[in-house]
Amino acid sequence: MTPGPRTFAVxxxxxxxxxxxxxxxxxxxxxxxxIAGSKTMIEETVARLRPFLRNSRILTISDAAQxxxxxxxxxxxPERNVLVEPEGRNTAASLILATAxxxxxxxxxxxxxxPADHLIxxxxxxxxxxxxxARAASExxxxxxxxxxxxxxxxxxxxxxxxxxxxRRVGGELFYPVLRFKEKPGLELAREFIAQGRxxxxxxxxxxxxxxxxxxxxxxxxxxxxxxxxxxGALKRRDRSELAGVFREIPATSIDYALMEKADGVLMxxxxxxxxxxxxxxxxxxxxxxxxxxxxxxxxxxxxxSRDCLVYSLNKLTAVxxxxxxxxxxxxxxxxxxxxxxxxxxxDIINLLKKRQKNEYL
Amino acid sequence: MTPGPRTFAVxxxxxxxxxxxxxxxxxxxxxxxxIAGSKTMIEETVARLRPFLRNSRILTISDAAQxxxxxxxxxxxPERNVLVEPEGRNTAASLILATAxxxxxxxxxxxxxxPADHLIxxxxxxxxxxxxxARAASExxxxxxxxxxxxxxxxxxxxxxxxxxxxRRVGGELFYPVLRFKEKPGLELAREFIAQGRxxxxxxxxxxxxxxxxxxxxxxxxxxxxxxxxxxGALKRRDRSELAGVFREIPATSIDYALMEKADGVLMxxxxxxxxxxxxxxxxxxxxxxxxxxxxxxxxxxxxxSRDCLVYSLNKLTAVxxxxxxxxxxxxxxxxxxxxxxxxxxxDIINLLKKRQKNEYL
Numbered sequence: 001m002t003p004g005p006r007t008f009a010v011x012x013x014x015x016x017x018x019x020x021x022x023x024x025x026x027x028x029x030x031x032x033x034x035i036a037g038s039k040t041m042i043e044e045t046v047a048r049l050r051p052f053l054r055n056s057r058i059l060t061i062s063d064a065a066q067x068x069x070x071x072x073x074x075x076x077x078p079e080r081n082v083l084v085e086p087e088g089r090n091t092a093a094s095l096i097l098a099t100a101x102x103x104x105x106x107x108x109x110x111x112x113x114x115p116a117d118h119l120i121x122x123x124x125x126x127x128x129x130x131x132x133x134a135r136a137a138s139e140x141x142x143x144x145x146x147x148x149x150x151x152x153x154x155x156x157x158x159x160x161x162x163x164x165x166x167x168r169r170v171g172g173e174l175f176y177p178v179l180r181f182k183e184k185p186g187l188e189l190a191r192e193f194i195a196q197g198r199x200x201x202x203x204x205x206x207x208x209x210x211x212x213x214x215x216x217x218x219x220x221x222x223x224x225x226x227x228x229x230x231x232x233g234a235l236k237r238r239d240r241s242e243l244a245g246v247f248r249e250i251p252a253t254s255i256d257y258a259l260m261e262k263a264d265g266v267l268m269x270x271x272x273x274x275x276x277x278x279x280x281x282x283x284x285x286x287x288x289x290x291x292x293x294x295x296x297x298x299x300x301x302x303x304x305x306s307r308d309c310l311v312y313s314l315n316k317l318t319a320v321x322x323x324x325x326x327x328x329x330x331x332x333x334x335x336x337x338x339x340x341x342x343x344x345x346x347x348d349i350i351n352l353l354k355k356r357q358k359n360e361y362l
Numbered sequence: 363m364t365p366g367p368r369t370f371a372v373x374x375x376x377x378x379x380x381x382x383x384x385x386x387x388x389x390x391x392x393x394x395x396x397i398a399g400s401k402t403m404i405e406e407t408v409a410r411l412r413p414f415l416r417n418s419r420i421l422t423i424s425d426a427a428q429x430x431x432x433x434x435x436x437x438x439x440p441e442r443n444v445l446v447e448p449e450g451r452n453t454a455a456s457l458i459l460a461t462a463x464x465x466x467x468x469x470x471x472x473x474x475x476x477p478a479d480h481l482i483x484x485x486x487x488x489x490x491x492x493x494x495x496a497r498a499a500s501e502x503x504x505x506x507x508x509x510x511x512x513x514x515x516x517x518x519x520x521x522x523x524x525x526x527x528x529x530r531r532v533g534g535e536l537f538y539p540v541l542r543f544k545e546k547p548g549l550e551l552a553r554e555f556i557a558q559g560r561x562x563x564x565x566x567x568x569x570x571x572x573x574x575x576x577x578x579x580x581x582x583x584x585x586x587x588x589x590x591x592x593x594x595g596a597l598k599r600r601d602r603s604e605l606a607g608v609f610r611e612i613p614a615t616s617i618d619y620a621l622m623e624k625a626d627g628v629l630m631x632x633x634x635x636x637x638x639x640x641x642x643x644x645x646x647x648x649x650x651x652x653x654x655x656x657x658x659x660x661x662x663x664x665x666x667x668s669r670d671c672l673v674y675s676l677n678k679l680t681a682v683x684x685x686x687x688x689x690x691x692x693x694x695x696x697x698x699x700x701x702x703x704x705x706x707x708x709x710d711i712i713n714l715l716k717k718r719q720k721n722e723y724l
Contacts, residue, residue, distance in 0.1 A: 022681070302718075304710045317723050318697040319384070319711045322704025323688075328697070335680045335692055337699055342684025348666045349681045356664075361679055 003134030022334035121274025132171030146271030147200025153190035158202035365496030384696035483636025494533030508633030509562025515552035520564035
């Protein structure tokens with residue numbers, strides 16, 4: 001189903017992202033890279049929403065440098081929809097600023113809070129569910145989220161525990177009461193979650209009515225509510241320095257921690273639309289189509305006695321000999337060669353480069 | 363000791379060499395790369411001889427394109443010393459042409475036939491031995507060669523079986539009668555050679571008097587002697603097309619096979635001057651100085667959880683994560699990532715590229 005006309009999307013594009021180094025850099029994080037498809041992830045995120053929302057209904061939030069990139073990549077957005085954070089302070093601050101902005105345009109409007117760098121395979125199903133979620137959120141005193149059916153006992157995601165009892169159907173979709181948001185678990189606990197069922201991954205996507213968001217803050221996050229009120233004031237007065245002052249006082253934490261873990265009246269819909277947060281080179285290797293030998297290749301590569309490698313090499317020919325499960329990423333000024341089992345350690349490279357003050361590579 | 367004034371070096375620079383791809387290419391083989399030191403191997407080979415030989419006494423032999431490179435890298439050589447082969451036909455043809463050229467300048471001159479792409483660690487010892495070898499070769503009806511004390515049962519080198527009995531001392535050096543030249547053995551036979559002692563590696567370096575070379579051909583390589591005579595004739599007449607015709611008729615085989623395996627009167631001196639033919643990336647990794655983690659690096663590289671890698675990366679930063687015994691060679695248009703145990707398979711890349719007609723990378 002389609003959402004009502006009182007709907008806005010807020011695309012969170014402020015992430016820094018070090019896990020795709022050397023392709024991603026401080027000034028060129030994942031959401032601005034054509035990493036999963038032929039367009040950048042933020043372009044794909046906007047394009048996905050276009051059947052539902054005109055440009056005037058799509059907002060982005062990021063820092064000033066990223067906002068410049070957004071204006072270039074998504075030129076149709078009205079200037080006032082490209083929100084700029086005075087500094088990166090995690091999603092609680094971002095979403096208080098963005099939701100307050102929407103609130104002042106239409107108190108009762110529904111907000112889709114969506115990360116700019118997630119991959120969704122089935123756009124049509126996603127939009128259908130988003131429409132139903134908008135309806136559910138507009139009807140009552142609830143916040144809606146998508147839970148992702150877990151495909152393995154991940155320790156890199158938070159989990160949502162939900163109940164069957166009390167579920168309701170809106171717009172053809174089932175919405176389950178959320179019992180608890182749970183932080184990233186250890187492996188043993190993650191296995192328990194999977195064994196129990198009733199635990200889905202936290203996608204970080206939320207749907208709320210602006211006024212309901214405010215009410216939930218007031219009731220369940222009283223530490224944060226004063227920032228909401230002061231943010232509204234600064235926005236009404238169009239006082240940038242006041243706004244920046246308020247923003248910088250908001251604790252730098254996630255909306256999950258600030259609000260969702262504490263709120264009641266949260267509903268979960270099953271996000272079985274082929275979601276991936278594309279959190280690492282290995283996750284990307286799973287998404288790219290595989291050729292002979294199980295290799296995932298962007299650019300030009302040849303292989304001898306090798307299997308299951310990922311090669312990103314747009315500017316030259318890459319030859320791989322006698323290797324299995326290797327990631328090779330060539331960029332004009334930096335090259336990564338990494339075993340798949342070590343892809344989480346790409347961050348250690350960043351730290352090493354920082355320590356050696358090789359800032360030109362960050 | 364120093365050699366007499368009647369001495370010439372012939373530097374064999376015609377090799378094509380595919381084992382250092384992507385650094386080495388058809389038009390830029392190993393001898394023209396600064397692969398072992400800061401200068402190209404041919405520059406180092408010439409520099410090594412300079413204490414002994416003026417430029418007028420140093421000849422090179424290669425194809426026309428390589429000759430152009432040689433003139434650039436070793437600008438001091440007289441034009442008539444840069445010999446050009448009509449085509450690459452292995453060392454028998456090269457050395458018949460080169461030795462005939464020397465013969466016409468001085469029948470009794472001693473020729474040092476030396477590959478352009480070998481590494482020698484102790485230049486002083488090498489020169490001493492070369493001087494003694496020149497003396498031994500000038501005194502009698504013998505050809506002198508250096509045998510390399512084997513450091514492992516190599517299957518990639520030919521072997522020289524020598525006798526203690528009949529050895530003689532010339533210029534402070536011992537020269538052993540060669541019993542047999544033996545082709546590259548299988549592993550089992552190579553192990554036998556090592557166990558027996560009396561088998562050294564064939565270095566491919568030879569020292570002979572020009573007239574003795576002719577006599578040895580006449581006696582032991584009667585199939586090749588007519589080419590020698592016809593080559594002399596063409597050179598005397600300065601008839602290039604005649605020379606090319608003769609050259610192209612010479613069977614494309616090595617001097618080892620054409621003459622050395624059949625000749626008697628061959629003496630071997632122990633070439634314990636830190637020789638390496640630098641035949642592969644792994645051989646190079648052995649030669650380059652190692653840093654922390656056992657890595658051999660040219661250019662800029664950082665490592666996380668890695669050991670014993672070789673990185674050649676002059677134009678960018680290379681980061682290696684979670685890998686052991688990996689070779690990474692970055693060039694402007696091609697990149698190699700290879701396990702050390704597979705370095706002999708770099709040739710398969712060349713074959714693959716040929717098959718796919720990617721000639722720009724050859």
